[in-house]
Amino acid sequence: MNRRPWLLGGVAGLVLLFLYAPVAWLAVVSFNDSRSLSRITGLSTRWYAELLGDARVLEALGLTLRLAAASAAVATAIGTLAAFGLRRAFPGRGLWTLLLGLPLVVPEVVLGVALLGFCVKLAGIPLGFGALLAAHVAFSLSFVVVVVRARIAGMDPRLEEAAADLGASPPVAFRTVTLPLVAPAVAAGAAFAFLLSFDDVVTSSYLTGVGSTTLPVHVYAQASKRGVSPEIVALSTVLVAVSAALLIAGVLVASRRARASTFVEPNRDQ
């Protein structure tokens, strides 16, 4: 179509607005001087100050970040291997695909209670970091496999063949050709796994132990008693601001690189 897509762009913009409106509202009320999240009574930075003084929240944040990093690392490592394992047809591939689809369709509440029973009654795993890591890797693994597999499937096999023709041994071809091509998908999978772990409430709420509460579970426990505290709103605002800044920096770096290099991304049209 050669018309400019104004209408479609407008609708897409409205959907983005829908995604950002509540978060923008959170940013506004994080500077409110009362506890209310619905009415602005005055401006202050007191919630940011209280956040910095709240040892329990900061401790929970630290644990959540460590857990998300560990979970993303494990899920990305074994998920990338699995994605390469599924690259070519072999007997049993259908069954493996089925197994990898399972975590995507098991409701979180079911996974949570199942792992609670498993850890407490069968395996004797103490609740806390280990149990949380087991769960988070289990539910984020499939997302990594899906993302990396899609990239591998879209890769031009002629590039690897060319490397072999030019005398590269399979390990060298893998390191210098295959891996750089797949790397963006591996990074995307890792980011996805990190985010899934970082924000998980439902499954985690069954598996936290004494002294090892993740931030979302801490917030949930607190919120069910007296609502979300403005401190958490302030923290959410900081996290969104940081991720938005990283995104903008990423775009700037990528566009500078695109200008500096004459390489065309391979196989864009497949």
Added chain:
Amino acid sequence: MLPSRRRWLVATGLLTPTGLWLGVFLIAPLALVVQFSFATRDTGVARAVLPWTTHAYATALDPAFLPIFGRTLAYAGLTTLFCLLLGFPLAWFIARHGGRYRTALLAAVLVPFWSSYLARVYAWKALLDGEGLVNRLLAGVGLDRPGGFLLTDGAVVLGLTYGFLPFMVLPLYVACERFDHRQVEASYDLGHGRVSTFARVVLPGLLPGVLAGSLLVLVPAAGDFVTPRLLGGVDQSTFGSVIDDQFRGGNNWPLGSAMAVLLLVLVVVALALRGRRGEDVL
């Protein structure tokens, strides 16, 4: 060694770590839940003990739970529908017109989700309550509602739609990006109008993405209990919140397990209905 046997060995070797992790931390726990669902309730520490019985299923299938079943399905179904309606224009726009900002736009969809899930739910709560921004804006045109829009089914569906929209946008985007747009031009050239082209060419072409996205939204929406609890009222309990009650408060693990098994059966039915067509995206 035969090449095919070697290929099998390599693939299985690469898949083994994943298989072990999922076997121990997903399959075994799920099997345990099935076992619990046939156990007898115990109020002590054991919580689920012998003898074997189907009592929990009889309770779970009691007509008293029927409205909860129906409400859960309605919430999940409507959420999926709204995610499709909102996600499609966004995914299509990014894939077709995003240019070199495609990846950035896709990432921008995920940025709001760095804030805490609960903070986002509470943001909606604050926006929707009696003195919230939505009600005050609507008051300007005389459409406000005393008490606001909280504790309604609409608030729950809105919250769920917001929470799961990215799971729809990502697979839809993949499908839109793979879609060969020349098919649309061919359809126009052959004299089809916009509606006919959409129904006969675009929709079938995007079906794998639509199915994958629908599944990724439908399942968590059916199991979620946090959003319905916070945005809906006491009467808005769902399947997920009833399961949660059995494990956390009521300590009726067999009943909770039986309900979890029923929820899984529901998912398997949805998967079977999907057939094999969504597979290349999911």
